[in-house]
Amino acid sequence: MGVNLAYFPPVICGISFILTVFFTRKAPLISSLISVFAILSSFILFIFILIDFLSPNLNSIDFSIDWIDVLDTRISWGILLDSLSVTMLGLITLVALLVQVYSISYMKGDSRFGWYFSVHSLFAAAMIAVVLVDNLLLMYFAWELVGLGSYLLIGFWYEKRAASEAAKKAFITTRIGDVALLIGIILIFKSTGTFNISSIFHIANNGGINENILTISTFLIFLGAMGKSAQFPFHVWLPDAMEGPTPVSALIHAATMVAAGVYLVARMMPLFSLAPYVLDFVVFIGLFTFIFGGTMAIVMHDIKRVLAYSTISHLGLMMLSLGFMGIASAIFHLIVHGVSKALLFLGAGSLMHEMEGETDIRNMGGLVNKMPITAITFIIGSVSLAGIIPLSGFFSKDEILLTVFEKGGILILFLTLIGAFLSSLYMFRLTFITFFGSLKSDNSKIGESPILMTLPLILLALLAIFMSALLLEISTFKGFIFFISGYKAHLNLLLIVFSSILSFVALILAWFIYIKDSKYLTDWFKLNMNCFYKLLLNKYYIDELYQYVINQIVLRFAQFIALFDRLVVNDIGVDKSSLSVKSLGLKLKFIQTGKMHGYAISMVIGFLILIFTWAIL
Amino acid sequence: MIELIHIQILSALMFCIGVYGVITRRSAILILMCVELMLNAVNINLIGFSAFRDFSQNQRIFGHVMIVFIITIAAVELALAIAIILRLYKNKSSVNVDEVDLMKW
Amino acid sequence: MDLIKENILILTILLPLIGASLIFITPGHLNNIIKYISLVVSFITFIIVILIFIFYDINSGGVQLLWNWNWLSLKGAWPLGSEGISLNLGVDGISVMMVLLTGTVMLTGVMASWNIQSRNKDFFVLYFLLLAGVFGVFISYDMFFFFFFYELSVMPMFLLIGYWGSSSDFRTFIRTKEYAAMKLTLFLVAGSVLIWVAIIAIFVQAGLGTFNLLEIQKVVDDKFPLFFQQVNFLMIIIGFGILAGMWPFHTWSPDGHVAAPTSVSMVHAGVLMKLGAFGIIRIGMALLPEGANSLMPLLMILGCVNVIYGAFSALGQTDLKYVVGYSSVSHMGYVLMGLASMEHLGLTGAVYQMFSHGIMTALFFLAVGAIYHSMHTRDILILKGIIKKMPYASIFFVFAGLTSLGLPGLSGFAAEILIFLGVFKSYGSLGVLFGSLAVAGAGITAIYILRLVSKVFFGRPDQNINNILDTTKFENMAGIILVVLILFGGLYPLPFIDMITSGVTPILNNILGAL
Numbered sequence A: 001m002g003v004n005l006a007y008f009p010p011v012i013c014g015i016s017f018i019l020t021v022f023f024t025r026k027a028p029l030i031s032s033l034i035s036v037f038a039i040l041s042s043f044i045l046f047i048f049i050l051i052d053f054l055s056p057n058l059n060s061i062d063f064s065i066d067w068i069d070v071l072d073t074r075i076s077w078g079i080l081l082d083s084l085s086v087t088m089l090g091l092i093t094l095v096a097l098l099v100q101v102y103s104i105s106y107m108k109g110d111s112r113f114g115w116y117f118s119v120h121s122l123f124a125a126a127m128i129a130v131v132l133v134d135n136l137l138l139m140y141f142a143w144e145l146v147g148l149g150s151y152l153l154i155g156f157w158y159e160k161r162a163a164s165e166a167a168k169k170a171f172i173t174t175r176i177g178d179v180a181l182l183i184g185i186i187l188i189f190k191s192t193g194t195f196n197i198s199s200i201f202h203i204a205n206n207g208g209i210n211e212n213i214l215t216i217s218t219f220l221i222f223l224g225a226m227g228k229s230a231q232f233p234f235h236v237w238l239p240d241a242m243e244g245p246t247p248v249s250a251l252i253h254a255a256t257m258v259a260a261g262v263y264l265v266a267r268m269m270p271l272f273s274l275a276p277y278v279l280d281f282v283v284f285i286g287l288f289t290f291i292f293g294g295t296m297a298i299v300m301h302d303i304k305r306v307l308a309y310s311t312i313s314h315l316g317l318m319m320l321s322l323g324f325m326g327i328a329s330a331i332f333h334l335i336v337h338g339v340s341k342a343l344l345f346l347g348a349g350s351l352m353h354e355m356e357g358e359t360d361i362r363n364m365g366g367l368v369n370k371m372p373i374t375a376i377t378f379i380i381g382s383v384s385l386a387g388i389i390p391l392s393g394f395f396s397k398d399e400i401l402l403t404v405f406e407k408g409g410i411l412i413l414f415l416t417l418i419g420a421f422l423s424s425l426y427m428f429r430l431t432f433i434t435f436f437g438s439l440k441s442d443n444s445k446i447g448e449s450p451i452l453m454t455l456p457l458i459l460l461a462l463l464a465i466f467m468s469a470l471l472l473e474i475s476t477f478k479g480f481i482f483f484i485s486g487y488k489a490h491l492n493l494l495l496i497v498f499s500s501i502l503s504f505v506a507l508i509l510a511w512f513i514y515i516k517d518s519k520y521l522t523d524w525f526k527l528n529m530n531c532f533y534k535l536l537l538n539k540y541y542i543d544e545l546y547q548y549v550i551n552q553i554v555l556r557f558a559q560f561i562a563l564f565d566r567l568v569v570n571d572i573g574v575d576k577s578s579l580s581v582k583s584l585g586l587k588l589k590f591i592q593t594g595k596m597h598g599y600a601i602s603m604v605i606g607f608l609i610l611i612f613t614w615a616i617l
Numbered sequence B: 001m002i003e004l005i006h007i008q009i010l011s012a013l014m015f016c017i018g019v020y021g022v023i024t025r026r027s028a029i030l031i032l033m034c035v036e037l038m039l040n041a042v043n044i045n046l047i048g049f050s051a052f053r054d055f056s057q058n059q060r061i062f063g064h065v066m067i068v069f070i071i072t073i074a075a076v077e078l079a080l081a082i083a084i085i086l087r088l089y090k091n092k093s094s095v096n097v098d099e100v101d102l103m104k105w
Numbered sequence C: 001m002d003l004i005k006e007n008i009l010i011l012t013i014l015l016p017l018i019g020a021s022l023i024f025i026t027p028g029h030l031n032n033i034i035k036y037i038s039l040v041v042s043f044i045t046f047i048i049v050i051l052i053f054i055f056y057d058i059n060s061g062g063v064q065l066l067w068n069w070n071w072l073s074l075k076g077a078w079p080l081g082s083e084g085i086s087l088n089l090g091v092d093g094i095s096v097m098m099v100l101l102t103g104t105v106m107l108t109g110v111m112a113s114w115n116i117q118s119r120n121k122d123f124f125v126l127y128f129l130l131l132a133g134v135f136g137v138f139i140s141y142d143m144f145f146f147f148f149f150y151e152l153s154v155m156p157m158f159l160l161i162g163y164w165g166s167s168s169d170f171r172t173f174i175r176t177k178e179y180a181a182m183k184l185t186l187f188l189v190a191g192s193v194l195i196w197v198a199i200i201a202i203f204v205q206a207g208l209g210t211f212n213l214l215e216i217q218k219v220v221d222d223k224f225p226l227f228f229q230q231v232n233f234l235m236i237i238i239g240f241g242i243l244a245g246m247w248p249f250h251t252w253s254p255d256g257h258v259a260a261p262t263s264v265s266m267v268h269a270g271v272l273m274k275l276g277a278f279g280i281i282r283i284g285m286a287l288l289p290e291g292a293n294s295l296m297p298l299l300m301i302l303g304c305v306n307v308i309y310g311a312f313s314a315l316g317q318t319d320l321k322y323v324v325g326y327s328s329v330s331h332m333g334y335v336l337m338g339l340a341s342m343e344h345l346g347l348t349g350a351v352y353q354m355f356s357h358g359i360m361t362a363l364f365f366l367a368v369g370a371i372y373h374s375m376h377t378r379d380i381l382i383l384k385g386i387i388k389k390m391p392y393a394s395i396f397f398v399f400a401g402l403t404s405l406g407l408p409g410l411s412g413f414a415a416e417i418l419i420f421l422g423v424f425k426s427y428g429s430l431g432v433l434f435g436s437l438a439v440a441g442a443g444i445t446a447i448y449i450l451r452l453v454s455k456v457f458f459g460r461p462d463q464n465i466n467n468i469l470d471t472t473k474f475e476n477m478a479g480i481i482l483v484v485l486i487l488f489g490g491l492y493p494l495p496f497i498d499m500i501t502s503g504v505t506p507i508l509n510n511i512l513g514a515l
Helices: A002-022 A028-054 A083-106 A113-132 A136-154 A161-192 A197-205 A211-228 A237-243 A246-255 A259-267 A276-299 A303-323 A327-354 A372-386 A392-408 A410-435 A441-445 A451-471 A480-485 A493-515 A519-528 A530-537 A539-591 A596-616 B004-024 B028-052 B057-092 C002-025 C031-055 C093-115 C120-139 C143-164 C177-206 C213-218 C226-243 C252-259 C262-287 C289-315 C320-341 C344-375 C391-404 C411-425 C428-457 C473-491 C494-513
Strands: A065-070 A073-077 C064-072 C085-091
Touching: A002 A028, A002 A083, A002 A113, A028 A083, A028 A113, A065 C344, A065 C411, A065 C494, A073 A136, A083 A113, A083 A246, A083 A259, A083 A327, A083 A451, A083 A480, A113 A136, A113 A246, A113 A259, A136 A161, A136 A197, A136 A211, A136 A237, A136 A246, A136 A259, A136 C411, A161 A197, A161 A211, A161 A237, A161 C411, A161 C428, A211 A259, A211 A276, A237 A246, A237 A303, A246 A303, A246 A327, A259 A303, A259 A327, A276 A303, A276 A410, A276 A530, A276 A539, A303 A327, A303 A392, A303 A410, A327 A372, A327 A392, A327 A451, A327 A480, A372 A392, A372 A410, A372 A451, A372 A493, A392 A410, A392 A451, A392 A493, A410 A493, A451 A480, A519 A530, A530 A539, A539 C289, A596 B004, B004 B028, B028 B057, C002 C031, C002 C064, C002 C085, C002 C093, C002 C120, C031 C064, C031 C093, C031 C120, C085 C093, C085 C120, C085 C143, C085 C213, C093 C120, C093 C262, C093 C344, C093 C473, C093 C494, C120 C143, C120 C262, C143 C177, C143 C213, C143 C252, C143 C262, C177 C213, C177 C226, C177 C252, C177 C262, C213 C262, C226 C262, C226 C289, C252 C262, C252 C320, C262 C289, C262 C320, C262 C344, C262 C494, C289 C320, C289 C428, C289 C494, C320 C344, C320 C411, C320 C428, C344 C391, C344 C411, C344 C473, C344 C494, C391 C411, C391 C428, C391 C473, C411 C428, C411 C473
Parallel strands: none
Antiparallel strands: A065 A073, C064 C085
């Protein structure tokens, strides 16, 4: 019993994948039930594991399965169970469970209903394996399978050109990061001779890894994390990934997969802490992405894109916290954000479900009366993310602000607060435009979504409200911050007051612009910010830049190589040399005179030459 | 007393006569005869070595084997060559090899 | 059982030959009988191959299941010793894997040739001759017969491509099947000239009067000076490198793959290209350890060029089959890099990559062949939305594509990761450079595969093509066999890896011991 159960969640989900792909293809409903059952049992197992983990006498796991074994190099599947992985296991199984339940209703009637749940199982198995495995290479193994799951789900409606392009873009962008990640992992292997995470930490702490190699490899690992967590400049795939079904966005592109990068950095923190330059880089990227994502979220009109940019921005915030070695605050924000963002995406899905796939918020408005449950849960989620005081989003953000304030100084704190202000602003904008204001006439017939969809919403909303209770001390559990990092949480009253004021200012500003439609403010924005607005709306033209690079440089280069291969290597190198033999033959054939005496004489002369050379040698 | 060197000189002379004949004669028949002369020169050489050198029984046999081979091949070749020359005579009414250059490029 | 076990190796050569003769005496108009004969024969061969895998005892390692037949022995003044030239058969861990690969591709190749329309009697005769040669190369422990079987496997290729192949028309230029067949044959014969010279040189230098590899191996340290080893190893890597598609001698391979009919492409890219890498191990590394040691950096550079160059070339192609052809060039680069790493990990990975790539590329060509058969075009710019019309072929292609871009859980990842580890561990910081380039090559592979998948398989199909044939029953079976092997080899590669390690270790220890 107990922690040894940790093997089962990924295995159960993997079996569910195999069953649903090969055996229940004709019965999609059974596929979905198998899949939900698998993730439900994983969640129950998580509770057992957690109970066992919190009990004082924890027995360690010493069971592993060899994957590859060549002489002294052994790569085996083992379990690394600590507070970090248990937390992630809980988040993944919980969100995945709710999303799958939600999907039963949301995806009803789709022609590939069963396949959808198969891929969900695959994804769950891989994602759980990422957080549980104790071996860097096998973590990469699962990491790539997570990418595959995301690829298949984004491209779920592959008939749509946009969906298949988005899937390709997501896979290739993260793949670029993964190339760096793999190189980083192998570099560490080269200097330590092992992939086992705890052995690597042990060797690194004893100075077993050269400082330069450590810096380079942690930098490369961080590139991998940036790819998965959609940090600038790899952020381009995440907004496009919204082409997939909305529950997928909730699960993969908000709560779990994009969190894998944050998890990876947190997991490898003992190595990162030995590489100060890389930590500075993490801070820079995190902070930049936090503000950068927020600016774009303000102007988008597509509800899912607003949420996607908000995800990018919040992932940046987590990275920022990690850059200051604030693992606990980052992970706490990760789970709070995961729950809230899953709630928001599911709410958006609920809207789209009732509005026949409409995603443009300009066509919504006043929906609060039509869909009360969706609206209220959605508002709870956005208020939580905006950081209004009693909700858990406020506390998680506050923990990070505290870390930043203590380690980073006033300038970075100021920049972070700007980002936080932006984040409150776009969340309120989204809420106000979508649910308040006047009802559009097309939308008068809209009703509430079915119970299977609203139930997960309610559960998630409750979590978004009460999650901050995790910070409290309950008997042996000394609060979440202590659970992760081993020191107790504390508060800075000044910071709390200041960030609350900032959020309220954002609330009031959003109220004036989007509800009151204050002429003065909007005119001022239109006058002074027009070109800036255009820049934001076009996502800083980064997608265009990348497209240009791919089309004009990479593909051109490939065409050049292909042409080079055909014209130079083949036509000149091969065909020309064969032609030269042919033309030489055409010239030399005139030696054949047909006169017998000529032949006889040349034979004799040749023979004599041979004799003489032999004699001389 | 006949030594190996005498046989070698005989063989060399026969070979050179043969070569001279092949180069200078025009009649196909004569050329054929000269070729036979060369082949037999080689045979004499081989049998000389086989008989006079200090070889073991196993190795000695190789010289004999070669001669039998050459004689056989010479006979076969002659049969073919004569046939070709006869056809040539029938077509061209001459066996002068200078007039036959159909095999040029 | 013992009788089978003692003679099992010769069976792998004899069975295809028996199959060829059976088909040869069958009247040509009995198409179905010919097909079923070939199916049965290749299935029996497949079982024999699996039996070899089972009979081989990993724990004791070394060369096992020895079989010997004295083909030509002359007492006397001949330079051949008492053994003369004899057919020595035996397998080590490497050969077992290669034989397993050959058996699988042979069976699936027959299943994929169900649609051959014209003269299928001659087709199968040649096909079986080709495979008898391939089996012979993998299990010969005698350089003479090694070369003999090598030539036997090259020659039928010319006819198979030249007659049953297909030409491709690229509007601006044409690649005819005759051109491809001629180019392939000339390249391979040129390579085999170099190999033959090296083999004779080794034979003469060893002075044992035998071609037996195991005998020659014992005198390597005494008889072969460094310079001799270097010169001959250079000839070996160029000669076999041509067959392995080494840059810049690779151009025969995409053209050849494309022009060949489906099953021949499968055998060709799947097995025949592996003969090259196998020859480098069997003759080059085993007999010329010091030469290998001093010239491996060259092979490493060429392998690295192969990986990157092949990947970019594949990205620049517009023909589905050419993409696959160039991806073979790229993947054989990984094999060469693994060989050149001179590390247990890298060499094991190289052999495993040979196996994995063989299976994968067979699946690739199976899918492309089926698509071409029903769509009558392979142009990427024209094809779209195929997955709706031909689900099986598309799934096979996507599956093979995911294997080739090194997706974990499929055999390609296990092989590539071992190669990467080996390359990184070798040659100090240069190894890191080469290793990084190799990993980047896998990234480029992802680009060209996914671009293809998104363009050709996804999206909406054209409405005006309705009566599209899907894959046949036999093609599906063949595909499923290959898919299962890929999955097994990726999820649980341990049995295969153990098998390969047992074969690789003595060879590598020999090289490292020679330093």
